[in-house]
Structures are given as structure tokens and as C-alpha cells.
Amino acid sequence: xxxxxxxxxxxxxxxxxxxxxxxxxxxxxxxxxxxxxxxxxxxxxxxxxxxxxxxxxxxxxxxxxxxxxxxxxxxxxxxxxxxxxxxxxxxxxxxxxxxxxxxxxxxxxxxxxxxxxxxxxxxxxx
Amino acid sequence: xxxxxxxxxxxxxxxxxxxxxxxxxxxxxxxxxxxxxxxxxxxxxxxxxxxxxxxxxxxxxxxxxxxxxxxxxxxxxxxxxxxxxxxxxxxxxxxxxxxxxxxxxxxxxxxxxxxxxxxxxxxxxxxxxxxxxxxxxxxxxxxxxxxxxxxxxxxxxxxxxxxxxxxxxxxxxxxxxxxxxxxxxxxxxxxxxxxxxxxxxxxxxxxxxxxxxxxxxxxxxxxxxxxxxxx
Amino acid sequence: xxxxxxxxxxxxxxxxxxxxxxxxxxxxxxxxxxxxxxxxxxxxxxxxxxxxxxxxxxxxxxxxxxxxxxxxxxxxxxxxxxxxxxxxxxxxxxxxxxxxxxxxxxxxxxx
Numbered sequence: 001x002x003x004x005x006x007x008x009x010x011x012x013x014x015x016x017x018x019x020x021x022x023x024x025x026x027x028x029x030x031x032x033x034x035x036x037x038x039x040x041x042x043x044x045x046x047x048x049x050x051x052x053x054x055x056x057x058x059x060x061x062x063x064x065x066x067x068x069x070x071x072x073x074x075x076x077x078x079x080x081x082x083x084x085x086x087x088x089x090x091x092x093x094x095x096x097x098x099x100x101x102x103x104x105x106x107x108x109x110x111x112x113x114x115x116x117x118x119x120x121x122x123x124x125x126x
Numbered sequence: 127x128x129x130x131x132x133x134x135x136x137x138x139x140x141x142x143x144x145x146x147x148x149x150x151x152x153x154x155x156x157x158x159x160x161x162x163x164x165x166x167x168x169x170x171x172x173x174x175x176x177x178x179x180x181x182x183x184x185x186x187x188x189x190x191x192x193x194x195x196x197x198x199x200x201x202x203x204x205x206x207x208x209x210x211x212x213x214x215x216x217x218x219x220x221x222x223x224x225x226x227x228x229x230x231x232x233x234x235x236x237x238x239x240x241x242x243x244x245x246x247x248x249x250x251x252x253x254x255x256x257x258x259x260x261x262x263x264x265x266x267x268x269x270x271x272x273x274x275x276x277x278x279x280x281x282x283x284x285x286x287x288x289x290x291x292x293x294x295x296x297x298x299x300x301x302x303x304x305x306x307x308x309x310x311x312x313x314x315x316x317x318x319x320x321x322x323x324x325x326x327x328x329x330x331x332x333x334x335x336x337x338x339x340x341x342x343x344x345x346x347x348x349x350x351x352x353x354x355x356x357x
Numbered sequence: 358x359x360x361x362x363x364x365x366x367x368x369x370x371x372x373x374x375x376x377x378x379x380x381x382x383x384x385x386x387x388x389x390x391x392x393x394x395x396x397x398x399x400x401x402x403x404x405x406x407x408x409x410x411x412x413x414x415x416x417x418x419x420x421x422x423x424x425x426x427x428x429x430x431x432x433x434x435x436x437x438x439x440x441x442x443x444x445x446x447x448x449x450x451x452x453x454x455x456x457x458x459x460x461x462x463x464x465x466x467x468x
Contacts, residue, residue, distance in 0.1 A: 007136065007218035007219055007220070007226065008134050008136075008139075008141055008142050008218070008219045009215075009216060009217065009218055009219065010132065010142065010189070010212050010213050010214075010215050010216075010217075010219060011215050011216050011282060015192060015210075015212065016189065016192050016193075016215055016277075017191065017192030017193045018330065019329070019330060019333040021328060021329040021330070021333065022279070022328050022329075022330055025279075025326055025327070025328040025329075026279075028326075029326075029431060032424075032427045032428075032431075033428070033431060035424075036424045036427065036428055039420065039421075039424060039453075039456060040452075040456060043417075043456050043459060043460055046460075046463070047459065047460070047463040049397075049400065050400070050401055050404055050463065050467065052397070053396075053397040053398075055397075056396070056397035056400060056401075057397075079382070083379060083382065086375050086379070087379070089327055090372060090375065090376070092327060092346065093346055093349070093350070093372070094350075095343075095346070098340075098342070098343050098346060099340070099343075100329070100332050100333065100340065103329055103332075279434075280434070283433075283434040283435065284433070284434065316364075317363075317364040317365050318363055318364045319363045319364060319367075319433065320433075322364070323363075323364050323365075323367065323368055324433070324434075326430075349365070349368060352364075352365045353365060353368075353369065356365055356369075
């Protein structure tokens with residue numbers, strides 16, 4: 001039998017209605033990648049701040065920079081979402097909130113709470 | 127109401143297109159499948175699978191307004207004024223709403239969907255206590271319609287390597303069966319990078335299952351079985 | 358090539374490191390909220406304590422392991438060509454190991 005020709009596959013994400021848990025999940029992934037990309041920066045800031053008093057002053061000034069503040073708010077959102085979604089997963093592993101009704105509620109909670117935490121952080125920064 | 131249907135004929139089209147139909151539901155028509163079948167009566171090139179027309183056979187799974195479901199048990203009044211029907215996402219389209227399920231069934235077969243017991247055949251049946259039988263509730267009812275697997279992003283990215291929710295629900299159905307003696311080999315088979323562990327517990331599977339089963343929970347239980355065995 | 362960190366083991370590593378990082382991050386947030394180091398000497402003498410050094414070093418090890426399992430999962434889903442994977446996977450692993458070594462030589466000599 002000849003190999004069938006490559007066929008059409010319907011996979012247009014804009015036309016597929018994803019449930020709220022899918023949003024929590026993809027944001028878990030996006031926030032994880034963002035946090036991973038930030039690791040070198042965090043490591044650099046940590047090392048520099050400990051190197052000498054000038055380094056400490058540099059990092060303190062760097063953190064006061066408006067651009068860095070915006071990035072820090074994004075980072076805090078990513079950290080909050082990643083932690084909350086991670087806790088949700090680990091609870092689900094041991095059968096806490098793994099039923100659909102609870103999973104939907106906790107997905108909404110995670111999505112909203114992470115944004116609220118980021119807004120609170122932004123408020124504290126300015 | 128308006129129904130938009132994905133049309134694709136591999137002998138004529140290089141890609142799919144949407145075709146719009148105007149149709150008014152009649153009093154005796156309760157489910158979406160009734161409307162599609164009437165449309166097919168008017169345009170016999172419209173191609174779909176259906177058989178039992180009551181949610182038992184699982185052959186009319188399609189993507190309805192962005193969400194997988196069975197046309198035969200989707201009430202027309204739940205759809206509103208417009209329905210957009212597409213083939214199951216992530217599966218190669220054979221024609222219109224009919225998809226190629228070869229890969230799906232390959233994954234299903236790969237988990238050995240039958241009781242394995244190398245011991246001697248009993249004289250009559252393999253006995254099972256009512257309590258042990260109860261543990262299969264919520265697992266055995268799967269009709270293999272593929273709504274779940276076709277809605278699973280982990281399956282979209284690795285359909286050849288990740289078993290997918292339908293297959294994993296059945297994997298757990300046999301792991302949970304008191305008559306099965308193949309637990310070790312079943313768990314060994316799933317303990318690699320892809321087959322079980324591509325699942326990220328997105329739970330789209332449980333969201334769309336027309337039989338209200340919970341593949342995501344079955345997958346979590348398999349992971350716990352693996353963890354308990356290792357620790 | 359079969360990696361050591363696959364299947365159940367990778368899953369367990371992801372969860373154990375997650376629990377450690379969770380406790381670690383909550384501790385540090387609390388520390389910075391209530392006892393924010395205002396000058397270099399306070400910060401450095403805090404970081405140079407034996408138990409803090411150990412906590413932070415373990416924190417970086419957990420973070421890098423967690424990031425490796427997570428990033429590999431992402432790449433297994435989206436990076437399809439074997440050739441691209443053969444570049445991306447060692448590149449990420451190398452970067453994470455380098456950061457780990459950098460943090461080791463930063464933290465270990467603190468007195």
C-alpha cells in the first residue's frame with residue numbers, strides 16, 4: 001500500500017475553545033520559561049551585591065531603575081503564577097482538588113491571584 | 127440557525143474550507159446530529175461518521191464551537207444561533223468531519239487493553255469481588271471517541287510517543303483490575319520520558335469527556351503507583 | 358541517549374525541588390520584608406553565615422535541577438528536529454551547570 005499523502009490537520013489554536021485550566025497550564029509554562037531566562041540576571045545581581053560595597057550600591061541603584069522595576073513586576077507575576085500553579089498541581093497529585101469542579105475554581109484563583117500579587121508589587125514599587 | 131461545517135475533499139482541495147448552511151430545527155430534532163443528517167440528506171457529499179446516534183458508540187466525535195463532543199448527545203438548544211463544526215483537532219482529516227484514528231488506536235493497543243494473567247485458565251470465569259469490581263467504575267465506561275486525546279496539547283505535540291488520555295485511562299483501568307497480573311510490566315512500560323510523563327495535567331481531557339470520566343485523575347493515580355513502587 | 362533524569366525520576370525531582378524552593382522562597386520573602394538588608398555589611402554578614410550559605414547553595418542546586426527538567430519538557434514539546442535538539446539540550450544544560458559553578462565560587466568563600 002502506498003503511503004497516504006500528508007493530510008490536512010485541524011489545529012488552529014484560535015479556533016479551539018480552551019478551558020480555564022489550559023490557560024493556567026500554558027501560563028505555568030510561560031512563567032517557568034521567563035523565570036528560567038531570569039536566572040542569569042538573578043545570579044548576577046546576587047553575586048555582584050555580595051562582591052563589595054560598590055557592587056551592593058550598583059544593584060540597589062539598578063533595582064531603582066524604572067525599566068528594571070517593570071521587569072521586576074513581570075518577574076513577580078511569573079514567580080507568583082508559577083508557585084501557585086505548582087502548588088495546585090502538587091495538591092492535585094494527592095487528590096486534593098483534582099475533581100473538575102474544584103480544578104476549575106482553583107485555576108481561576110491561580111490566574112487572578114498571580115495578577116493581583118503583581119499589581120500589589122507594582123503599587124509597592126511606585 | 128446557521129451551521130458552519132469544515133469541508134475538505136483530499137482529491138480536490140489542498141486545504142479545508144468552511145461551508146455555511148442555514149437550517150431551522152424542527153420540533154422532532156433535539157440533537158445536533160439530527161441537523162447534520164438532514165444537511166447530509168440535502169448534500170450527500172457531506173461526510174461524517176455516526177452509528178448509534180445515542181452516545182454509546184463514540185463515532186460522531188467532532189469539534190463543536192471549539193470544543194470536542196459527540197454530535198448525537200449535544201442538544202441543539204445548547205448551541206444558540208450558530209454552530210461551527212470542525213473535525214477533531216490534531217488528527218489527520220480523511221474528508222470533511224472524518225479523521226484518521228490510526229495513531230489513536232495504536233496508542234490504545236500499546237497499553238495492552240486486556241487482562242493479562244499467565245497462570246492456568248480457571249474452569250469458569252475469573253472471579254472478582256464486588257469491591258474490586260467497584261474500583262473499575264469511572265474507568266471501563268470509555269467509548270474511545272477520542273474527544274479527550276484530540277483536545278490534549280501534550281498529544282498534539284507528540285502523538286507518536288505520548289499515549290494520550292484515552293489510552294492512559296485504559297492503562298489505569300487494567301492496572302486497577304484485581305484480575306490482572308501484569309502490573310510490573312505495565313508500569314515499566316509507562317516509565318519513560320514520553321508515554322505517560324508528557325502529561326502536564328492540563329485537564330482538557332476531563333473537561334470534554336462526553337461520558338464525564340476523568341482521564342487526568344487516572345494519570346495522576348498511575349504516577350502515584352509508580353512513585354509508591356519506587357519509594 | 359537515555360538521560361538519567363527521565364520518567365518517574367524526573368517527575369519526583371521536579372516535585373522535591375519544588376517543595377524546597379517553595380519553602381526557600383517564602384523564607385526569603387519574609388526575611389526581606391521584615392529585615393531588609395539596608396547596607397552592604399549587614400547583607401554580607403547575613404549571607405556569610407554557615408547555615409544561610411548552605412540554604413542558598415541548596416536553593417541554587419534545586420533551582421537549576423528544577424529549571425533543567427522544566428526546560429527539557431518544553432523543548433521536547435516544541436523543538437522537533439533532532440539536530441536542533443542536539444544543539445539546544447546541551448546548550449541549556451551547559452548554561453545551567455555554569456551558573457551552578459559560578460554560584461558555588463561566589464558563595465563558598467564568603468566569610
